[in-house]
Amino acid sequence: MNIGIDCRLPFYQMGGISQYTIYLIQALAQVDTENQYTIFHSRKDGRSYLPAAPNFQRRNLWTPAHHRWERRALALELLPRRLDLFHTPDFIPPAAGAKRTIITVHDLNFIFYPQFLTAESLRYYRDQIGWAVAKADHILADSHATRQDMIDHLDVVPEKITAVHLAANPLYQRPFSPEAIHKTLKQYNLPRGFVLAVGTLEPRKNLPMLIRAYKQMIAETAVDVPLILVGGKGWIYDEIFATIAELGLRDKVRHLRGIFDEQLAHLYHAAGVLVTPSKYEGFGLPALEAMHCGCPVIVSNISSLPEVVGEAGILLPPDDETAWAEVMARVLLDAELREEMVENGRLQAATFTWQKTAEMTLELYKGK
8 A cells, every 4th residue: 555644843842742743653653564655754854754664655734734726635645646545643634635545633622622722723723624524434542532522513423433542652661760750850950849830821720629639738738849730831831820829829839830751751650640630631651651650540430541541540520629638648758658659650551552553543544
């Protein structure tokens, strides 16, 4: 087969979907030496995500990602390539250009929580999703939860969707020296054992609730460690900083951004617990990354997060502030519980691999 994969998005933003695309391409090169792959980059992208494999080639495209005429313009560029299959990791397929199309849908946040998106983002996704799931020959979902969401809310027939779990950046599985971890802690003036939350600052991350629960924890227990928020500013994030100010926590709650992956791995290793109280997640990579690094995790008991952490983490309702306060304190203070969670977390994380993701994806490419 002549297979094309859309890899334009990394030029515009190196977020979760871009990383998924890059790691999937690399893993496909390890499991498939028979089919021919064309990896379509933005013509402006000086970087290359092409694996060192003879059956992979690069081609550049003029059509920008997320352009209003993307469906038609991309189709015109792809038609001369005579592709048997085109995979769109960012869920909007071209109107034509391949015999079959596969898309990956990462979440339906824009359906469940439209108030959590900017008007521009909401309009883009709402206008496209119905057409995209109807046009695609098959759909990959990051989780069983997202697969079920599409069945329930987009009326997609179950046999058209396959849940294919993601995996973490392999960097998070590497060992790191105490000296390297200490260097990062010193750079940001952090102690060990802090509470860590990772992700773009946006409403669905439910951070005001977490901050209130943190305030309750330090007021009612012997815990005295900072809460560290790691992630860029997304949208509608003013309430987060207003909550910090209102509760008098400016010296306790810190926001770090511009953190490199290796530094984030150091923070996972040094943290006392990772907390993810999200209202909705299509997958939840920070929990998986943290478990690889030996950090206990507490997550919301909704959407895909229970699939990711299994029985290795603690699941809580996303709006129960008292429960979050009590459980954070218990994990931080109970050494035996922490040790058990660390061991179980590493075992759970090891079940998610890019090889498995690539093998399942390849079977779907083959139409199986």
